[in-house]
Amino acid sequence: MPRFDRYLVAQLMAHFGFFALVLVGVYWINRAVILFDQLMSDGQTALVFIEFSLLTLPNVIKLVMPIAAFVASVYVANKLISESELVVMQATGFSPFRMARPVLLFGLMVMLMMAALVNYLVPLSRMATVAERATLSENITSRFLTDGQFTHPGKNVTFYINEIDATGQLRDLYLQDDRREGESMTYTARRALFVRGDNGPKLIMFDGMVQTLDRKTLRMSVTRFADFTYDLGALLVRSVAHKRGLTEITTGELLWPGSDLLAETGSTPAEITYEVNSRIAEPFLATAVALIGFAALLLGGFSRMGLWRQIGFAVVLLVIVQGIVTVAPQAGATMPQGWILAYVGPGVGLVIAAAMLWWAGRPRAVRPVAA
Structure with a gap:
């Protein structure tokens, strides 16, 4: 050069x-x-x-x-x-x-x-x-696996676990979701499990019920279920893609x-x-x-x-x-x-x-x- x-x-x-x-x-x-x-x-x-x-x-x-x-x-x-x-x-x-x-x-x-x-x-x-x-x-999911304490996975969401047994099952679970305007949803279940999903972690609840309160009419509807899946991915992470x-x-x-x-x-x-x-x-x-x-x-x-x-x-x-x-x-x-x-x-x-x-x-x- x-x-x-x-x-x-x-x-x-x-x-x-x-x-x-x-x-x-x-x-x-x-x-x-x-x-x-x-x-x-x-x-x-x-x-x-x-x-x-x-x-x-x-x-x-x-x-x-x-x-x-x-x-x-x-x-x-x-x-x-x-x-x-x-x-x-x-x-x-x-x-x-x-x-x-x-x-x-x-x-x-x-x-x-x-x-x-x-x-x-x-x-x-x-x-x-x-x-x-x-x-x-x-x-992030594991941070909320604390029994006996109220935690907040997301805004206007409250989560409570009474007990976590030796097998990892959640006993006596309480979940309140107030994210929707004019509506409050409360989930209770005798037991639940965390599992991985395509879009993030999911909570599978067994033997429980959903109480939906309409804040405008003050009417409450109750739905009982044998099993119910709640998507935690939208709460815990902004973007999960597999x-x-x-x-x-x-x-x-x-x-x-x-x-x-x-x-x-x-x-x-x-x-x-x-x-x-x-x-x-x-x-x-x-x-x-x-x-x-x-x-x-x-x-x-x-x-x-x-x-x-x-x-x-x-x-x-x-x-x-x-x-x-x-x-x-x-x-x-x-x-x-x-x-x-x-x-x-x-x-x-x-x-x-x-x-x-x-x-x-x-x-x-x-x-x-x-x-």
Whole structure:
């Protein structure tokens, strides 16, 4: 690799690492505060919070990598122009395309790192998060298995167990549910059991009754039952899912989807095809925006006022390309050939960058000097 390329790639990678660290820190802390509030309100320990926070890191890094690549490219280009280093390279005969070659190499390096995240690490982290939430729901259930005490699994819900025998059965159970406006339901049973269900823990009650009080009419109805199932999953956890979604499956598994995978995810072949192509195309966004940031700053000549207009123009182009990437899934996942739209955002970005490099290298007319 020529010395100029090594120098510029080293500059880009160093600043990319710094900006990525800052952006990940800001975004991660913002997400962690929300997560901390949710977990602490459920009575979880700091260890659980750290575990869930670490599982969100791959997705956070994936989101900020294109932005960090763009900012690094703009910063380095502005620095080299202000210090006249690029002017010297242009004087030696370097064209804008030649000067952008190390930026392309830098963008491809970021693309490879992002591809590993998008296709493997992020799906695994999301799958692990779902598994941890399922485990957490069972742990939350165990908190309420305390005999002789009134507990509150959820808002306007009161739970009481008189005794827990050696076999794990609950004796003389009382459950009051006041979540519905204008209605109060009271469940009593001689014995009950906690069991796992598809959507979370369930309470199976035996030999009991349900008393329903209408607060408006003050009328009460009583229903006796031999067995009754009460869903605790909606109370104890916000989201419990045992079936994987598309975002929780690695790309290698999605390349050859079978009928079992279609049934598990509830997705159509078109949705899976778009998801795979979206994961292939998304890493190229980092390459495109890095080239856009560098090429935009080459459009203007030297100015004592700086390159703020070019930087603003680069930011506008970044927003446009990112907008295309955001809008594309809405149509791409529903159309038979919609997977092509996954490549529109990165493709448009690369075309814009190439057009700006061409424009920056065009011959410029020289103004005649008056005698």
